[in-house]
Amino acid sequence: MGYILRRLCGLAVTLFLVSLITFAVVHILPGDPAMLILGHEASPEALAGLRASLGLDRPLPVQYLEWLGGALHGDLGQSLRHRLPVSQLIAERLPVTASLAGLATLLALALALPLGIVAAVKEGTALDLLVLVASQAGLALPAFWIGILLILALAVWGRMFPTGGYVPWSQSVAGALRSLALPAVALSLPMVAVLVRLVRSALLEELGRDHIRTARAKGVPERLVLVRHALRGALIPTVTMVGLQLGFLLGGSIVIEQVFALPGLGRLVLSAIANRDVPLIQGLVVFIATLAVLINLGVDVLYAVLDPRVSISK
Amino acid sequence: MLRSRFALLLALCATLVATWVAGCRPAPAATPQPAAAPATGAPAATPSPSALTPQRGGTLTVAVAADPDGLDPHKTVAAATFQITRNIYDTLVQTDEKGRLVPDLALRWAPSADGLQWTFTLREGVHFHNGRLMTADDVVYSFQRLLSPATASPRAKDFAVIDSVSAPDAKTVVFTLKRPSAAFLSNLAYGWAAIVPKEAADTLRDHPIGTGPFKLVEWVKDSHVALERFDGYFVPGVPYLDKVTFQVITDPAARLAALRTGEVDVIPELPAQDVAAVRQDPGLKMVEVPFNGIQYIAVNNKMPPFDNLKVRQALNYAVDKQAVVDVAQFGIGVPIGSHMPPVTDYYVDLSKRYPYDPAKAKQLLAEAGYPDGFETTMILPQPYDYHIRNGQVVAEQLAKVGIKVKLETMEWGTWLQQVYNGRQFALTAIGATGRLDPEPFLSPYVSTSAENMRNYANKTFDELAAQGSVEADPAKRHAIYAQMQTLLADDAAAIFLLAPLSSVTMQKDVQGWVVYPIDIYDLRTVWKANGR
Numbered sequence: 001m002g003y004i005l006r007r008l009c010g011l012a013v014t015l016f017l018v019s020l021i022t023f024a025v026v027h028i029l030p031g032d033p034a035m036l037i038l039g040h041e042a043s044p045e046a047l048a049g050l051r052a053s054l055g056l057d058r059p060l061p062v063q064y065l066e067w068l069g070g071a072l073h074g075d076l077g078q079s080l081r082h083r084l085p086v087s088q089l090i091a092e093r094l095p096v097t098a099s100l101a102g103l104a105t106l107l108a109l110a111l112a113l114p115l116g117i118v119a120a121v122k123e124g125t126a127l128d129l130l131v132l133v134a135s136q137a138g139l140a141l142p143a144f145w146i147g148i149l150l151i152l153a154l155a156v157w158g159r160m161f162p163t164g165g166y167v168p169w170s171q172s173v174a175g176a177l178r179s180l181a182l183p184a185v186a187l188s189l190p191m192v193a194v195l196v197r198l199v200r201s202a203l204l205e206e207l208g209r210d211h212i213r214t215a216r217a218k219g220v221p222e223r224l225v226l227v228r229h230a231l232r233g234a235l236i237p238t239v240t241m242v243g244l245q246l247g248f249l250l251g252g253s254i255v256i257e258q259v260f261a262l263p264g265l266g267r268l269v270l271s272a273i274a275n276r277d278v279p280l281i282q283g284l285v286v287f288i289a290t291l292a293v294l295i296n297l298g299v300d301v302l303y304a305v306l307d308p309r310v311s312i313s314k
Numbered sequence: 315m316l317r318s319r320f321a322l323l324l325a326l327c328a329t330l331v332a333t334w335v336a337g338c339r340p341a342p343a344a345t346p347q348p349a350a351a352p353a354t355g356a357p358a359a360t361p362s363p364s365a366l367t368p369q370r371g372g373t374l375t376v377a378v379a380a381d382p383d384g385l386d387p388h389k390t391v392a393a394a395t396f397q398i399t400r401n402i403y404d405t406l407v408q409t410d411e412k413g414r415l416v417p418d419l420a421l422r423w424a425p426s427a428d429g430l431q432w433t434f435t436l437r438e439g440v441h442f443h444n445g446r447l448m449t450a451d452d453v454v455y456s457f458q459r460l461l462s463p464a465t466a467s468p469r470a471k472d473f474a475v476i477d478s479v480s481a482p483d484a485k486t487v488v489f490t491l492k493r494p495s496a497a498f499l500s501n502l503a504y505g506w507a508a509i510v511p512k513e514a515a516d517t518l519r520d521h522p523i524g525t526g527p528f529k530l531v532e533w534v535k536d537s538h539v540a541l542e543r544f545d546g547y548f549v550p551g552v553p554y555l556d557k558v559t560f561q562v563i564t565d566p567a568a569r570l571a572a573l574r575t576g577e578v579d580v581i582p583e584l585p586a587q588d589v590a591a592v593r594q595d596p597g598l599k600m601v602e603v604p605f606n607g608i609q610y611i612a613v614n615n616k617m618p619p620f621d622n623l624k625v626r627q628a629l630n631y632a633v634d635k636q637a638v639v640d641v642a643q644f645g646i647g648v649p650i651g652s653h654m655p656p657v658t659d660y661y662v663d664l665s666k667r668y669p670y671d672p673a674k675a676k677q678l679l680a681e682a683g684y685p686d687g688f689e690t691t692m693i694l695p696q697p698y699d700y701h702i703r704n705g706q707v708v709a710e711q712l713a714k715v716g717i718k719v720k721l722e723t724m725e726w727g728t729w730l731q732q733v734y735n736g737r738q739f740a741l742t743a744i745g746a747t748g749r750l751d752p753e754p755f756l757s758p759y760v761s762t763s764a765e766n767m768r769n770y771a772n773k774t775f776d777e778l779a780a781q782g783s784v785e786a787d788p789a790k791r792h793a794i795y796a797q798m799q800t801l802l803a804d805d806a807a808a809i810f811l812l813a814p815l816s817s818v819t820m821q822k823d824v825q826g827w828v829v830y831p832i833d834i835y836d837l838r839t840v841w842k843a844n845g846r
Contacts, residue, residue: 156574
């Protein structure tokens with residue numbers, strides 16, 4: 001328990017630094033939020049008036065401390081452009097991105113585990129080579145390009161899926177799945193590629209270990225050797241990698257949400273940056289950083305469950 | 315019944331429909347008059363049987379590139395907002411597709427002899443979406459709101475010439491101006507001069523209430539804006555569509571894919587690079603009309619060596635504008651010679667002022683003291699790929715006369731601050747969207763203008779601009795703006811490249827889409843042949 005507490009303290013320090021750096025970077029970046037809202041033809045008076053009403057005319061330390069004070073009470077402030085609470089905007093978009101990332105992860109695991117296992121068991125065969133070549137291609141192809149190809153093949157020619165847009169789960173579960181299917185596939189393919197290679201190599205390493213030889217010598221059926229003994233060991237690096245990949249998924253979803261017109265966090269991040277919407281950028285970065293840190297924590301806890309040698313009490 | 319409905323539609327915008335449907339062009343009225351009587355429009359419409367039977371019903375989905383920046387017309391300049399809000403709000407006057415001003419909420423208007431008082435007679439029986447009758451008080455309120463510092467409207471300065479607005483009776487509004495203004499009337503036709511009801515003013519951003527043909531159903535941010543027909547619209551039988559959805563699809567490839575699958579019905583602005591492919595697609599149709607805007611390379615007239623007229627002229631001789639159109643814009647545009655698109659009434663053709671002549675360019679550079687050329691930098695604004703392509707082609711052409719151009723792409727927010735505000739640039743690829751009146755379009759070249767990012771300075775130009783803004787006589791005014799365009803060309807104030815085309819792309823069953831010289835998507839005239 002002490003370990004988790006210590007990690008949570010670390011989280012607070014991380015978030016403080018993340019917010020400070022974000023604030024500094026956004027202000028170093030050229031670009032005036034008032035001008036981006038009002039356009040370049042706005043009069044100097046209108047710009048000054050808007051800056052004052054948005055609180056942008058106050059000294060930077062005051063602006064930061066006020067934001068920090070609010071954030072400590074759970075108030076992430078108001079978006080400059082949307083004139084809505086940042087937390088409300090995040091809450092509106094989160095289900096889209098979470099569904100997308102969740103589906104992509106499930107899909108990646110469902111594809112990568114069997115493929116990785118097959119490649120490891122059939123090491124050196126044509127099948128192994130095929131899986132390796134395909135995963136190399138998956139690593140090399142950018143997700144957005146795969147996305148556009150999927151739209152062309154399955155939406156424009158195949159007419160099986162919509163080309164974009166989002167149907168909320170509450171409206172139609174089938175509709176939500178249909179609207180998320182292609183973006184989830186596009187987003188998961190690079191992850192599949194990484195995981196396949198990892199599962200394969202981890203499993204091969206595990207299969208060469210002493211306890212596997214012992215198990216085989218005892219006459220344990222090969223299937224059980226694989227599932228009960230080897231796979232369990234191979235899952236440890238896989239879990240770490242899935243945790244790491246979740247961070248990349250959030251990054252990848254920024255692009256994928258553009259391609260598939262999904263109103264998720266990625267779209268929000270991009271427009272917030274383009275509009276120099278400082279409170280929104282701050283809120284989003286801190287929120288995403290929190291997610292990343294919590295996922296890492298979750299991965300560490302899972303370790304202990306999977307590997308008895310690791311204990312979180314230390 | 316349909317016939318009489320159509321006649322009433324013609325009463326609303328007779329010139330508009332008549333010119334679009336039958337290609338006939340009524341002479342523009344010299345003085346502001348209410349729209350022609352139905353009798354004028356009816357015969358013009360007869361030749362086209364399909365136009366006589368607009369079908370009622372159906373849902374139209376329009377793919378837009380950006381989410382609106384709020385739906386309060388007085389509080390934004392975002393094009394994405396006004397493209398949509400034309401369908402929700404009305405203005406006193408409106409433009410037809412040729413840029414002529416025709417009645418909307420005002421039936422007729424007249425200036426006083428000294429040009430200081432404009433009296434508008436309002437249409438009667440107009441209702442807001444909340445059911446309340448619109449009166450002259452709403453017009454007075456709307457302009458007071460627009461001008462109030464508390465509103466902080468980014469467009470307030472366009473109306474700074476207004477001294478006061480009053481309502482002598484329920485259907486009359488009088489504007490008193492501080493000085494005569496030639497552009498005053500046209501400024502009333504833009505979406506930001508919309509008439510709004512006082513009781514809903516505080517929530518217009520998310521819950522717009524207007525007098526327009528459609529009312530809001532829902533706005534799901536970054537996803538779509540859904541509108542439905544307002545049955546109380548003041549033109550009976552209009553609009554035809556039951557429902558309109560503006561679907562936000564930021565990626566151009568995804569936008570086109572959605573059109574091909576039939577998920578959307580219309581892409582109002584197809585990128586130039588996709589036009590050739592869509593022309594081949596038998597399932598789609600395209601309306602191509604000149605766009606009210608230009609693309610050019612802005613030159614910092616103060617920065618050496620561009621402070622030298624010969625160098626600026628050399629730039630213009632060195633650039634093959636037709637090649638820019640063909641290569642950078644895939645042939646979708648026409649070369650221009652000054653800061654004015656051919657679609658406007660005020661256009662003077664100066665596209666032959668500097669024919670492509672690299673030898674002449676080299677000679678001018680030598681005379682200016684640069685026989686071996688020089689090095690410079692051009693800034694290209696992201697994410698505007700059409701400007702970036704223009705810049706790349708121009709840079710290649712300049713290299714042929716010895717001017718080595720280093721290209722630097724810059725994100726739009728940074729561009730606004732550094733190039734537009736800070737004027738820290740040598741060359742930059744940019745565009746300008748046309749207005750109904752030439753004054754706001756050309757005034758950024760006035761030497762004292764805050765928008766004069768090019769640092770252009772010519773006393774004669776400044777004097778002409780001052781005259782043009784108050785001149786009431788149309789012929790004299792045309793002459794003034796013609797002279798200003800010529801001055802910009804003679805001074806080689808920029809490398810004026812081209813005027814693009816608007817390529818509206820739609821399903822074959824979509825009828826009645828009209829392109830206007832201002833950036834609006836007007837769905838009053840649109841209907842679907844299969845009524846779905």
